Amino acid sequence: MLIVPPSFTIQDDLDQAPLVVRLEACGRICYKSEELITADSALPFVRKIAAHGHNSVLEMAAVTLRIVCDRVLDDRLFALQPRYLQIDRTDRELLVTGSVRAFRELCQQAPDNELVSAVGGFLARRHPYLFEGVFDPAQAVAVDSAIAVEKLPLDLVENLPESLLFRHRYLGVTFITNRAVTHELVRHRPCSFLQESQRYCRYSQDKFGNQVTFIKPLFFADGSPEYRLWAQAMEETEKIYLQLLATSTPQAARTVLPNSCKTEIIVYCNLLQWRHIFSLRTIAAAEPSMRELMIPLADELRRRYPGL
Numbered sequence: 543m544l545i546v547p548p549s550f551t552i553q554d555d556l557d558q559a560p561l562v563v564r565l566e567a568c569g570r571i572c573y574k575s576e577e578l579i580t581a582d583s584a585l586p587f588v589r590k591i592a593a594h595g596h597n598s599v600l601e602m603a604a605v606t607l608r609i610v611c612d613r614v615l616d617d618r619l620f621a622l623q624p625r626y627l628q629i630d631r632t633d634r635e636l637l638v639t640g641s642v643r644a645f646r647e648l649c650q651q652a653p654d655n656e657l658v659s660a661v662g663g664f665l666a667r668r669h670p671y672l673f674e675g676v677f678d679p680a681q682a683v684a685v686d687s688a689i690a691v692e693k694l695p696l697d698l699v700e701n702l703p704e705s706l707l708f709r710h711r712y713l714g715v716t717f718i719t720n721r722a723v724t725h726e727l728v729r730h731r732p733c734s735f736l737q738e739s740q741r742y743c744r745y746s747q748d749k750f751g752n753q754v755t756f757i758k759p760l761f762f763a764d765g766s767p768e769y770r771l772w773a774q775a776m777e778e779t780e781k782i783y784l785q786l787l788a789t790s791t792p793q794a795a796r797t798v799l800p801n802s803c804k805t806e807i808i809v810y811c812n813l814l815q816w817r818h819i820f821s822l823r824t825i826a827a828a829e830p831s832m833r834e835l836m837i838p839l840a841d842e843l844r845r846r847y848p849g850l
Contacts, residue, residue: 543780544755545773546718546804548831550839553714553808557696561603561642561669562588568602568714568808572739577749589671592646600643600672601734602810604712605665606694609636611657615689619657624648628709628812637694637702639710639812641734642672649677657689664691704849707813711847714810715839720757722801723831730819733811740796740803746787754780755804760831776802816843817850 556564562584569591570576591599609616616636620629626644630637638661640648649662663682666673699711717723728735745754756776762769779800786795811819820843822828823836844850 543773543777544751544753544804545758545776546755547758548717548719548723548835550718550835551716552839552842553716556714560584561605562671564603565591565599565642568736568810569596569599571716571736571806571808572599573742574738574749574806585671589674592672592674597643598734598736600646601641602714602736602808604639604641604810605645606637606639606699606710607661607664608692608694609638609657609661610634610688610690611636611660615657618655622648622652622655622658624651630706630709632706637706637710639712641712642669646673646676649673653677653681660689660691664693668693707847708817708849709812709814711813712810713813713816713843714808716806716808717835718757718804718806719835720802720831721799721805723829723835724805724807725801726823726829726832727807727809730809730811730815732815733809733819735807735809737807738805740799740805741793744787744792746784754783754799756802757804757831759802760834772802776800813843813847813850820850 556567559567566579566584566587567576569587570579588599611634613631613634616631619636624644625647627638627640627648645661645665648658649665652658653662659682662673662677663679666677666679700707702710717727724737727733728737743750746752754776759769759772762772779798782798783795786798809819820836820840823832824840828836840850
């Protein structure tokens with residue numbers, strides 16, 4: 543049995559990575575198969591994910607586009623009521639941010655819409671491995687009005703006015719915490735999540751140390767009678783879990799695992815949603831184990847973005 547403290551990591555390294563690298567790094571958290579990442583593994587991994595329609599992984603990378611077009615065309619775009627996209631008009635430009643999944647579904651929904659066709663053609667030419675079978679740039683609809691599409695790099699997104707920055711800056715955080723905390727995190731529905739899967743992870747394997755990992759409880763002082771009782775319960779749970787694995791699958795054995803189990807989860811959303819999360823999860827009424835993570839995270843992000 544291993545006991546570890548909760549922690550979080552802001553995904554600054556992946557912000558600068560290519561889309562496929564980011565998607566693979568996030569996607570492999572579900573199976574804890576990070577050891578399979580190589581210099582050439584990202585593209586086949588993401589192609590397989592896209593082909594199988596594993597949309598939750600495709601939500602883990604956002605793209606911001608600046609589009610110059612006629613106002614009539616973006617009126618037609620708004621009429622589609624596109625889902626999961628942040629869209630703002632500034633002068634004659636549209637600022638559109640969404641995940642790979644959001645843009646794929648938009649292209650599937652309305653490939654004949656002039657603006658969607660221009661966006662789909664741009665993305666499919668730039669990232670063909672993400673739009674295979676979804677949009678063929680050779681079939682892009684010809685339009686009379688000029689439509690200019692460009693991808694906005696992160697440094698320019700960071701310099702947007704605050705009202706736009708909070709809507710278009712997406713930020714991922716990896717948490718190592720217990721299952722009770724993640725049950726609350728996933729209630730923030732506008733966010734995207736990927737979580738370590740007890741259904742597939744077999745904790746008797748060497749890469750897990752042949753043991754179950756638990757999160758140190760905030761509620762019990764080290765060495766107290768309550769802490770010793772908790773530790774005893776975790777030891778007994780681990781013993782039963784490992785016994786069940788000898789004759790059954792991980793998805794069957796996991797039924798005995800408690801909320802104290804360590805899990806890893808990625809939360810990915812824009813700054814507007816992070817501000818909402820902090821407004822609920824850092825106050826005195828919030829669950830103490832949640833506050834243990836969210837208060838220092840909020841402090842760090844407020845240093846970066848004072849408007850939070």
